[in-house]
Amino acid sequence: xxxxxxxxxxxxxxxxxxxxxxxxxxxxxxxxxxxxxxxxxxxxxxxxxxxxxxxxxxxxxxxxxxxxxxxxxxxxxxxxxxxxxxxxxxxxxxxxxxxxxxxxxxxxxxxxxxxx
Amino acid sequence: xxxxxxxxxxxxxxxxxxxxxxxxxxxxxxxxxxxxxxxxxxxxxxxxxxxxxxxxxxxxxxxxxxxxxxxxxxxxxxxxxxxxxxxxxxxxxxxxxxxxxxxxxxxxxxxxxxxxx
Numbered sequence: 089x090x091x092x093x094x095x096x097x098x099x100x101x102x103x104x105x106x107x108x109x110x111x112x113x114x115x116x117x118x119x120x121x122x123x124x125x126x127x128x129x130x131x132x133x134x135x136x137x138x139x140x141x142x143x144x145x146x147x148x149x150x151x152x153x154x155x156x157x158x159x160x161x162x163x164x165x166x167x168x169x170x171x172x173x174x175x176x177x178x179x180x181x182x183x184x185x186x187x188x189x190x191x192x193x194x195x196x197x198x199x200x201x202x203x204x
Numbered sequence: 205x206x207x208x209x210x211x212x213x214x215x216x217x218x219x220x221x222x223x224x225x226x227x228x229x230x231x232x233x234x235x236x237x238x239x240x241x242x243x244x245x246x247x248x249x250x251x252x253x254x255x256x257x258x259x260x261x262x263x264x265x266x267x268x269x270x271x272x273x274x275x276x277x278x279x280x281x282x283x284x285x286x287x288x289x290x291x292x293x294x295x296x297x298x299x300x301x302x303x304x305x306x307x308x309x310x311x312x313x314x315x316x317x318x319x320x321x
Contacts, residue, residue, distance in 0.1 A: 192237070193263075196245060196246040
């Protein structure tokens with residue numbers, strides 16, 4: 089069974105600094121996808137970044153990068169040059185891709201607060 | 205392009221009442237799902253569907269029913285509301301063509317905040 093663990097309930101970062109949000113996962117399927125979503129205080133869920141387990145390079149999307157360490161089963165989100173608008177809840181998620189498995193499992197989230 | 209539309213945005217029910225949360229998408233997505241979000245527990249999957257006429261249970265299906273008669277619509281029914289169903293509910297869909305983020309990315313509705321008294 090797939091499982092996602094986010095051990096940081098809350099974090100603070102100074103504006104313009106980089107921050108790493110931790111995510112570890114557990115699966116026995118060699119084929120899987122990892123995601124990060126952002127949820128601002130307004131409540132909507134915003135897709136940030138995706139990493140496939142067979143992707144050769146770490147995914148990047150603008151200021152977001154996913155530090156994928158397969159052997160350690162970690163998929164940390166790195167936000168560079170933090171902005172006040174980055175203050176939000178961040179969720180790590182995973183889907184096992186083998187066997188047509190359709191469920192996306194989410195972690196419990198990390199609340200990031202950016203300090204001016 | 206409306207994306208995923210959920211209604212209502214807010215709802216208050218009394219224990220024992222029934223209601224249906226509506227979800228519609230206009231992206232021709234085969235996959236649709238319902239999640240509930242509770243403080244400290246992230247998003248938990250209630251039910252999902254991989255196409256019209258096909259549904260399956262997620263992690264927390266008890267107390268909820270779904271059906272999928274069309275590709276566009278995936279309503280969630282609460283048969284007899286209980287205070288434990290007080291939560292924020294999200295509908296999400298994704299496509300089945302393409303690869304990587306194009307295929308895997310979930311599109312979320314804006315959520316329904318439900319309170320059961």
